[in-house]
Amino acid sequence: MAKPVVALEKVIIRFAGDSGDGMQLTGDRFTHETASFGNDLSTLPDFPAEIRAPAGTLPGVSAFQLHFADHAIATPGDAADVLVAMNPAALRSNLHHVRRGGTLIVNKDEFTKRALEKVGYAADPLDDGSLESYNLNAVNLTTLTVEALKGFDITKKEAERAKNMFALGLLSWLYDRGTEGTKAFLRAKFGRKPEILAANIAAFEAGWAYGETTEDFAVQYEIAPAPLPEGTYRNITGNIALSYGLIAASQLSGLPLFLGSYPITPASDILHELSRHKQFGVRTLQLEDEIAGIGAALGAAYGGSLAVTTTSGPGIALKAETIGLAVATELPLVVVDVQRGGPSTGLPTKTEQADLLQAMYGRNGESPVPIVAPQSPSDCFHAAIEASRIALTYRTPVFLLSDGYLANGSEPWRIPEVAELPDLHVDFATEPNHVDEDGQPVFWPFKRDPETLARPWAIPGTPGLEHRIGGIEKADGSGAISYDPDNHDFMVRTRQAKVDRIADSIPPLAVDDPDGRARVLVLGWGSTHGPIAAACHIVRSEGGAVAQAHLRHLNPFPANTGEVLRGYERVLIPEMNLGQLWMLIRAKYLVDAVGYHQVRGLPFKATELADQIRELL
Amino acid sequence: MTIDLPTAPALSLVPKADAPQTAKDFKSDQEVRWCPGCGDYAILAAVQSFLPELGVRRENIVFVSGIGCSSRFPYYMNTYGMHSIHGRAPAIATGLSTSRPDLSVWVVTGDGDALSIGGNHFLHALRRNVNIKILLFNNRIYGLTKGQYSPTSEAGKITKSTPMGSIDYPFNPISVALGAEASFVARTIDSDRKHLVGVLRAAAAHEGTALVEIYQNCNIFNDGAWDPLKDAGIREDNLIRLEHGQPIRFGRDGQKGVARRDDGMLMVVDDVSECGGECLWVHDAHAAEPSTAFALSRLADFTTLEHTAIGVFRDVARPVYDQLLAQQLDRAAAAGPGDLAGLLRGRDTWTIG
Ligand code: SF4
Numbered sequence: 001m002a003k004p005v006v007a008l009e010k011v012i013i014r015f016a017g018d019s020g021d022g023m024q025l026t027g028d029r030f031t032h033e034t035a036s037f038g039n040d041l042s043t044l045p046d047f048p049a050e051i052r053a054p055a056g057t058l059p060g061v062s063a064f065q066l067h068f069a070d071h072a073i074a075t076p077g078d079a080a081d082v083l084v085a086m087n088p089a090a091l092r093s094n095l096h097h098v099r100r101g102g103t104l105i106v107n108k109d110e111f112t113k114r115a116l117e118k119v120g121y122a123a124d125p126l127d128d129g130s131l132e133s134y135n136l137n138a139v140n141l142t143t144l145t146v147e148a149l150k151g152f153d154i155t156k157k158e159a160e161r162a163k164n165m166f167a168l169g170l171l172s173w174l175y176d177r178g179t180e181g182t183k184a185f186l187r188a189k190f191g192r193k194p195e196i197l198a199a200n201i202a203a204f205e206a207g208w209a210y211g212e213t214t215e216d217f218a219v220q221y222e223i224a225p226a227p228l229p230e231g232t233y234r235n236i237t238g239n240i241a242l243s244y245g246l247i248a249a250s251q252l253s254g255l256p257l258f259l260g261s262y263p264i265t266p267a268s269d270i271l272h273e274l275s276r277h278k279q280f281g282v283r284t285l286q287l288e289d290e291i292a293g294i295g296a297a298l299g300a301a302y303g304g305s306l307a308v309t310t311t312s313g314p315g316i317a318l319k320a321e322t323i324g325l326a327v328a329t330e331l332p333l334v335v336v337d338v339q340r341g342g343p344s345t346g347l348p349t350k351t352e353q354a355d356l357l358q359a360m361y362g363r364n365g366e367s368p369v370p371i372v373a374p375q376s377p378s379d380c381f382h383a384a385i386e387a388s389r390i391a392l393t394y395r396t397p398v399f400l401l402s403d404g405y406l407a408n409g410s411e412p413w414r415i416p417e418v419a420e421l422p423d424l425h426v427d428f429a430t431e432p433n434h435v436d437e438d439g440q441p442v443f444w445p446f447k448r449d450p451e452t453l454a455r456p457w458a459i460p461g462t463p464g465l466e467h468r469i470g471g472i473e474k475a476d477g478s479g480a481i482s483y484d485p486d487n488h489d490f491m492v493r494t495r496q497a498k499v500d501r502i503a504d505s506i507p508p509l510a511v512d513d514p515d516g517r518a519r520v521l522v523l524g525w526g527s528t529h530g531p532i533a534a535a536c537h538i539v540r541s542e543g544g545a546v547a548q549a550h551l552r553h554l555n556p557f558p559a560n561t562g563e564v565l566r567g568y569e570r571v572l573i574p575e576m577n578l579g580q581l582w583m584l585i586r587a588k589y590l591v592d593a594v595g596y597h598q599v600r601g602l603p604f605k606a607t608e609l610a611d612q613i614r615e616l617l
Numbered sequence: 618m619t620i621d622l623p624t625a626p627a628l629s630l631v632p633k634a635d636a637p638q639t640a641k642d643f644k645s646d647q648e649v650r651w652c653p654g655c656g657d658y659a660i661l662a663a664v665q666s667f668l669p670e671l672g673v674r675r676e677n678i679v680f681v682s683g684i685g686c687s688s689r690f691p692y693y694m695n696t697y698g699m700h701s702i703h704g705r706a707p708a709i710a711t712g713l714s715t716s717r718p719d720l721s722v723w724v725v726t727g728d729g730d731a732l733s734i735g736g737n738h739f740l741h742a743l744r745r746n747v748n749i750k751i752l753l754f755n756n757r758i759y760g761l762t763k764g765q766y767s768p769t770s771e772a773g774k775i776t777k778s779t780p781m782g783s784i785d786y787p788f789n790p791i792s793v794a795l796g797a798e799a800s801f802v803a804r805t806i807d808s809d810r811k812h813l814v815g816v817l818r819a820a821a822a823h824e825g826t827a828l829v830e831i832y833q834n835c836n837i838f839n840d841g842a843w844d845p846l847k848d849a850g851i852r853e854d855n856l857i858r859l860e861h862g863q864p865i866r867f868g869r870d871g872q873k874g875v876a877r878r879d880d881g882m883l884m885v886v887d888d889v890s891e892c893g894g895e896c897l898w899v900h901d902a903h904a905a906e907p908s909t910a911f912a913l914s915r916l917a918d919f920t921t922l923e924h925t926a927i928g929v930f931r932d933v934a935r936p937v938y939d940q941l942l943a944q945q946l947d948r949a950a951a952a953g954p955g956d957l958a959g960l961l962r963g964r965d966t967w968t969i970g
Pocket of ligand 1: 656
């Protein structure tokens with residue numbers, strides 16, 4: 001008998017379990033089904049830095065939050081409507097993420113006396129009344145799974161391990177998700193182990209059937225597809241989008257892609273992804289350290305590659321000297337910093353945007369470096385192309401500042417047509433560009449393009465253009481070593497002017513102010529775009545007027561930035577740091593902006609930001 | 618050491634010069650600024666005179682250096698070049714060489730640059746066997762910073778930073794390189810042009826990373842550091858010249874030699890006539906195992922320089938990183954070139970509208 005179906009506009013589900021319970025995989029599968037169903041969505045994996053903390057402990061809990069809706073959404077959501085908790089530790093550490101009245105689906109089998117004590121529960125929360133304000137569903141997930149798999153030739157342990165598929169089946173029924181994608185995925189994953197494959201599919205189907213038949217779940221929910229712009233979509237994470245953006249930039253420029261890197265959380269997935277695409281001529285080198293990673297990239301840049309290094313904040317600290325060399329030698333280089341909580345090792349798996357000033361100033365001498373920051377997971381694709389464009393056009397290192405939330409978070413992405421992407425074609429120098437005192441044609445490596453101030457890029461192998469570059473100050477034009485005071489002053493100012501001139505090539509800062517009467521502007525950068533947009537939406541739905549502007553280019557700022565800021569009575573700058581953009585904006589534009597700062601390793605909650613905006617209205 | 622260089626595999630992908638070149642072609646217009654009398658001049662001249670032999674296009678040769686007196690070298694070469702940052706030249710050269718197999722890439726470094734601040738990159742370049750040639754100018758002192766002890770300075774050395782004598786134990790660069798899995802390891806001396814050029818020739822022909830340690834005199838801060846290996850009358854008893862396939866003999870009349878003891882260790886024999894020359898160890902630079910080469914590197918007394926071996930310690934064929942990488946790219950491309958639109962689309966899409 002079919003159960004009644006209730007239509008919902010949006011749902012936030014949080015899967016939580018032990019690191020070994022496969023929660024990231026479960027969340028990821030549910031996300032894929034939801035994406036292909038056509039909902040808009042946003043995800044936030046929240047996992048521990050430890051690979052496998054002891055089972056059943058609080059530090060070992062791994063969670064995955066998914067927000068999906070029948071309309072466009074911008075964030076993984078504030079409070080979850082549903083929490084799937086695979087053990088007491090998962091419940092304990094995630095309950096505060098659930099809204100009052102929300103649904104709890106808990107694996108009752110794991111709520112043993114020992115397990116409860118391990119995480120500090122004096123009494124069993126499943127029957128001490130402490131969860132009264134939630135819709136509690138205690139299900140024997142493990143037992144049900146093992147029973148469903150009785151006929152299979154697998155060990156009890158292997159059967160128990162399939163309980164995440166049972167849970168996924170149950171949730172898939174509850175929200176009427178498709179099943180074919182997950183089955184196809186399992187076939188690809190366990191193709192070589194037919195018994196395990198069959199068991200996982202059986203567990204998944206048993207979970208679905210359980211939802212359909214048990215009286216515990218009285219209704220099924222339906223979330224209609226979101227009316228997104230026309231096009232072909234896929235789901236994509238920030239690190240994958242960023243990797244694809246780099247490959248696209250290589251194809252669009254006609255230059256081979258070279259990645260010099262060293263593994264570091266949360267940037268390693270870019271190294272992994274790019275190393276899988278050698279058919280595009282991509283060279284990925286895992287070097288001995290962060291310094292060698294960028295060193296090799298700079299060497300490849302000298303040789304004419306589109307050169308990239310990828311890392312996180314601690315790696316940037318190590319690469320700083322080589323970034324300075326790239327500034328001095330004026331070679332194109334994309335430096336990807338997937339920011340994480342700092343200082344030092346900090347919170348490797350958590351997000352933060354506290355490397356802005358490091359990117360801006362973290363080098364010796366006057367060493368300006370352009371900065372580009374993506375605003376959502378899929379935007380990492382376009383931001384990577386933009387960073388490459390600036391590097392190649394202006395012959396400069398460029399920072400691409402992603403963060404842990406963008407890197408691992410995902411959202412639907414309208415796949416662009418290749419023809420829509422910009423042309424990044426580069427002309428290498430092939431001829432002498434100057435005439436010396438004797439009237440002989442010569443090559444001057446520091447004779448600049450009058451418009452961009454970029455120097456010519458003459459790659460080894462080009463006859464007649466042999467030249468030497470390096471970290472010692474060079475004479476304007478000829479590029480000979482120069483200790484001349486006026487020349488140094490001139491070169492310092494010219495390198496700065498070159499970076500400043502990039503502003504001529506970037507779009508003006510756009511403001512989202514639907515009815516044009518806002519007197520408060522919220523200015524952000526990077527991954528806070530979603531929460532800020534959601535907060536503005538909340539305030540506007542209450543009748544408040546607020547404008548939003550988001551900086552994609554942080555160095556230089558778009559040319560109209562000062563004008564935009566001066567158009568508002570109050571400017572609020574929320575950041576996941578202690579006020580880094582805030583300081584830059586105040587210093588440069590003498591605008592009395594207000595900051596709002598959190599460094600909790602998690603994205604902002606829209607409701608918190610809405611409170612901040614209301615205070616200024 | 619006669620090698621048919623134009624077909625040397627290490628240079629097989631580097632375009633050949635159309636016309637013969639001379640040393641003059643390799644001199645840049647920059648004024649050379651080392652201290653008068655510095656050993657670097659002799660090395661520069663030797664390299665400039667040797668490069669035409671390679672017969673490859675000048676524009677396909679690149680010198681990459683770090684920081685230090687020796688690292689000014691690229692400015693004086695009329696080739697492509699980069700004077701980089703302290704210790705990092707092997708890393709930069711690795712990126713250049715692996716992305717441009719048509720280049721002949723040389724690293725110029727010093728004892729401080731390669732073995733102190735850049736130790737990590739030095740080790741890993743040797744291990745990885747990238748097709749780069751590393752010229753390590755060893756003067757046992759920091760010259761550019763005006764006279765502090767270096768990682769090859771002898772223990773007890775009095776310098777600006779060690780007024781009571783250095784308490785650091787020095788590296789033996791050859792031993793370090795052999796321990797780091799280097800496929801080519803050689804040592805030579807700035808003042809012996811013939812030997813220097815011979816070693817350069819062998820290094821250039823070697824596929825993979827070649828380390829050439831060059832004993833170089835810093836006449837300002839460490840003058841005479843290598844005199845026991847240079848002064849006629851003394852050097853014969855100190856210097857052991859290694860020649861592949863030859864029994865190892867040295868001394869004024871070749872009366873000394875190196876032999877293998879019963880326990881397998883090498884030892885110096887003061888009078889080879891005692892064993893009729895039969896006991897001498899025949900040097901095998903191509904030996905698969907590096908242990909004998911290592912033992913040869915340990916014969917020297919690091920303070921007196923007695924029994925210092927020069928020449929090619931090791932020269933073995935080992936897969937070259939650049940080639941392995943190129944093969945992987947070729948293999949990936951064999952299934953057809955990358956399809957960007959296909960990549961972006963992926964396998965799991967849905968359509969709206
Ligand atoms: S300080 Fe020594 S090594 Fe440096 S240039 Fe002068 S003599 Fe040569």
